Amino acid sequence: MLRSSEAPLVSSAVPASEPAALNTPVQGLFQEIQKELDQLVGLEQIKELVYEIYALLQVARMRSDAGLHSGGQVFHMIFKGNPGTGKTTVARIVAKLFQKMGVLSKGHLVEVERADLVGEYIGHTAQKTRDLVKKAIGGILFIDEAYSLARGGEKDFGKEAIDTLVKAMEDHKNQFVLILAGYCDEIDFFMCSNPGLHSRFPIQMNFPDYNLDQLIQITELMAKERDYILMPQSMSRLREHLQSEKEDGSHAFSNARYVRNLIEKGIRNQAVRLLNQYVTGNPGKLELMTLRPEDFRMQLP
Known part of the structure; x- marks a missing residue:
């Protein structure tokens, strides 16, 4: 079947080399x-x-x-x-x-x-x-x-x-x-x-494969694009998990695609957590945006 495109991998970083001045x-x-x-x-x-x-x-x-x-x-x-x-x-x-x-x-x-x-x-x-x-x-x-x-x-x-x-x-x-x-x-x-x-x-x-720092940068950007915030503890857990996955030679690591799956799984887990937590009333805007460490259970679908 026709394949869907890869998720955009964006950064605010300035590239290492700048092109020459143009008219x-x-x-x-x-x-x-x-x-x-x-x-x-x-x-x-x-x-x-x-x-x-x-x-x-x-x-x-x-x-x-x-x-x-x-x-x-x-x-x-x-x-x-x-x-x-x-x-x-x-x-x-x-x-x-x-x-x-x-x-x-x-x-x-x-x-x-x-x-x-x-x-x-x-x-x-x-x-x-x-x-x-x-x-x-x-x-x-x-x-x-x-x-x-x-x-x-x-x-x-x-x-x-x-x-x-x-x-x-x-x-x-x-x-x-x-x-x-x-x-x-x-x-x-x-x-x-x-x-x-x-x-x-x-x-x-x-x-080339992305290094760990680049994967973390991509993680933050993908969350930001979706209007989510990652707690520092969440980032620590993700960094540790991504390092382990990169070092695991038993299967091919899919780089930004793997990161996207992690983020989307975390968003689904957060949705379930919020519905269970707020049986009556609605969570505030910050709570709706925050991805906590417990939202990242590291078994992907």
């Missing part, structure tokens, strides 16, 4: 994109690469105005990283950047997974894949867990989807951007499944 018209064009990048927690190298793409596009405009050759760039990308590291959020920002710079006519994001591409019989997969490419024309086709297309071997219909995508990248050159996303090792394996893939994805972004 007013150019600065206005990039201002909204820069604001969204500044709000992301961490991801300094990703922010720098997005600005690098912007700079390339802007200088290409200048070269064109000066009568110089300025075409030929390919912008298909690989996003490598664990779940919840902001890949979909960055893909949306990149789509908006390309639309503003005239690379893409619409700048929308079509997010899909294996089930959306792979059919049940020969020929069905190719048609489903072509239909999704058509839907993505003017924007970005974002395939999460793209490596799953290569898992079934030669007789699996996933190979048909890969072949169709490779052909579409040639047939619809410069009409859409394809972004493949997934775990680092799995994506590297996937890239070996078709000899035409490596050369078609010149841009690769690595999305």
